[in-house]
Amino acid sequence: MEIKKELCFKELEDFLSYHETVRNSSEQTLYNYYRDLMMFFRYMKFIKGKSRLGQKIEDIYITDINMNFIESITLDDIYRYFYYLTEIRKNSERTRARRVTSIRMFFRYLHITTSVLEKDPSERLEFPSVNKKPPEFINEADCITLLNSIDEPNKERDYCILVIFINCGIRLSELVRLNDTDIQQDGTVTIKGRGTEKRTIYFNQACMEALEEYQDFKETFFEGKSYDHHAVFIGKTGKRLTGRWVEEIVKKRMKKAGFGDLKISPSKLRHTAATVMYKRGVDVSVLKEILGHRNMNTTQVYTHTVSSQLESAMKKNSISRKK
Numbered sequence: 001m002e003i004k005k006e007l008c009f010k011e012l013e014d015f016l017s018y019h020e021t022v023r024n025s026s027e028q029t030l031y032n033y034y035r036d037l038m039m040f041f042r043y044m045k046f047i048k049g050k051s052r053l054g055q056k057i058e059d060i061y062i063t064d065i066n067m068n069f070i071e072s073i074t075l076d077d078i079y080r081y082f083y084y085l086t087e088i089r090k091n092s093e094r095t096r097a098r099r100v101t102s103i104r105m106f107f108r109y110l111h112i113t114t115s116v117l118e119k120d121p122s123e124r125l126e127f128p129s130v131n132k133k134p135p136e137f138i139n140e141a142d143c144i145t146l147l148n149s150i151d152e153p154n155k156e157r158d159y160c161i162l163v164i165f166i167n168c169g170i171r172l173s174e175l176v177r178l179n180d181t182d183i184q185q186d187g188t189v190t191i192k193g194r195g196t197e198k199r200t201i202y203f204n205q206a207c208m209e210a211l212e213e214y215q216d217f218k219e220t221f222f223e224g225k226s227y228d229h230h231a232v233f234i235g236k237t238g239k240r241l242t243g244r245w246v247e248e249i250v251k252k253r254m255k256k257a258g259f260g261d262l263k264i265s266p267s268k269l270r271h272t273a274a275t276v277m278y279k280r281g282v283d284v285s286v287l288k289e290i291l292g293h294r295n296m297n298t299t300q301v302y303t304h305t306v307s308s309q310l311e312s313a314m315k316k317n318s319i320s321r322k323k
Contacts, residue, residue, distance in 0.1 A: 003034045009065040011116075012037055015109050023195045026173040027243050036102035041065055043081050044073055067116060075121050078103065082128075093128045100127050137272035138264060140319060147321045149257035154236075156217040158249050159321075160210040161233060165250075165266055166319050167207050169273030169291050172243050172266040178232040183211065187315070193292045201290055206320035274299075276319070 005013050016034060019025040025033075042060040045051045050069075051060045085091040085099065103122050110117035138146070143166050150159045164175060174191050182190045187203040203211065211232075218227075218234070227238030234240055241249075247266060254264045274291055282290070288299040 003031060007038070007061070007063065008034075009041075009063050011065075011067065011070065011110065012041070012062075012106070014114075015106055018109065018113070019105075024173070024192070025194070026171070032098060033102050033105065036099045037106055038062065040081060040099070040103055043084060044069075044077060047077065047080060048072070070110070070117065071119075073121050075124060078122060078125055096128045100125055137268055137275045138259070138262065140276060142259065143272065143276075143319050144321070146253065146257045146259065147319070150253060150321075154249075156210075156214040157233060158253055160207075160214040161246060161249060162253060162269070163210040163320060164203070164207055165269035166273055166276075167204055168201055169270045169277070170201070171270060171292070172246060174292075175266070176233065176241055176243050176246060179230045180232055181230070183232070191292065197292065199289060199292050202315055204315045204318045206318045210320065 003016065005016065008016070015037075016030060019033065020030055039057070041062045042051075042057050045060050045062060045065070046055075046057050048069075051057075082096060082099075085096055091099070100122075104125060107117065107120045107122040111120040147159065147162060147166075150162070161175065164170065168189075170191060171193075174193060177192050178189075182192075183203065187208055189201050189203055191199050191201055193199055221236075222238060225238060228234050228240050231240035233246070235245065250264065250266055250269065254260060254262065270291070274287060277287055277290065278284075284296070284299055288296055291299060293299045
């Protein structure tokens with residue numbers, strides 16, 4: 001999942017930098033933008049006769065693309081590209097929908113954010129119809145099995161990570177950005193979401209106990225050593241854990257617990273938390289706030305409307321190892 005900015009033209013590199021530094025987009029989102037737009041502009045050069053005769057689309061360089069070329073792209077050109085994706089590359093509806101998002105975000109950036117493009121050719125680009133799959137998750141019994149299976153090494157840290165995922169449903173990017181100052185003694189937590197968005201959630205007893213155990217371990221292990229004093233989750237080198245590192249932790253712990261075939265990721269543990277909260281009576285509007293969804297339709301995949309209160313709902317949702 002490597003982004004090679006040296007293969008990008010200036011506007012694409014600026015777009016990726018904007019989403020990385022200003023919008024705080026996740027590593028996966030940035031990579032999706034990168035690969036989708038690289039493919040799109042390679043095809044644009046191909047259909048406009050700007051590539052070598054017989055050159056494969058995957059081999060076309062796009063570093064020479066400039067604003068004159070971008071301004072020449074029309075909605076018809078974009079629809080030709082999606083015909084190519086559908087008939088030649090056999091992309092699924094879900095993949096094509098993701099590519100629509102990447103293209104629209106890029107042209108919107110040039111048209112609205114930086115105002116260097118007078119007209120957005122993707123403005124009327126429609127999304128393909130996608131049959132939404134229900135989110136994948138594990139049941140509560142499997143959660144208990146997973147948590148009970150955690151042993152050395154790094155058991156305090158890994159247990160704390162998994163407890164927070166399972167109980168709170170925060171995103172991977174939100175977990176790795178957690179600082180000690182974001183968490184208050186009463187369990188109130190400030191979550192740094194997408195872009196500049198922030199929201200408040202509450203750690204229940206299971207989370208607070210796991211966090212206390214991990215903090216005690218950190219203080220002992222790193223006594224007299226240099227480490228990141230701001231980050232909640234760090235590695236043995238003392239540096240803040242990356243998203244990729246946490247993904248590997250989840251994968252390793254799932255395999256250790258006997259669930260390796262399920263291919264459970266942090267996002268699926270987030271779905272697990274959301275599903276558990278819904279089953280325990282959390283109102284859909286409250287669930288939307290907990291999960292940090294911008295659109296209620298995203299949350300509706302979990303639930304039908306019921307009523308509850310934010311803090312009490314989250315503190316009722318408590319999964320930890322059996323005593």
